[in-house]
Amino acid sequence: MTHVAPYHCDASDDPHAHNHVYxxxxxxxxxxxxxxxxxxxxxxxxxxxxxxxxxxSSM
Ligand SMILES: [Zn+2]
Incomplete structure (x- = not known):
């Protein structure tokens, strides 16, 4: 597991939940x-x- 700098998806037309979070x-x-x-x-x-x-939290 690697903790990295925050990143997100900028495709606002994509309905997938992973695009609404960082x-x-x-x-x-x-x-x-x-x-x-x-x-x-x-x-x-x-x-x-x-x-x-x-x-x-699983760490
Ligand atoms: Zn995530």
Whole structure:
């Protein structure tokens, strides 16, 4: 598990839930689904991804 700087998806027309949150773990399954061209640095003003939260609390 790798903690990384926050990143998010900027594809606002994509209905997938992983685009409405920001991620901060490299191992996040949802974060991995973000296409490279849509992966942006920062939180994007979005709430934190639940998967990323679980990754951190499982340590
Ligand atoms: Zn995540």
């Amino acid at each position: 991620h901060d773990h490299d191992e996040c399954q949802d974060g991995k689904r973000i296409k490279p061209e849509h992966r942006k640095a920062g939180t994007g003003g979005k709430p934190r991804c639940k998967v990323c939260m679980n990754l951190e």
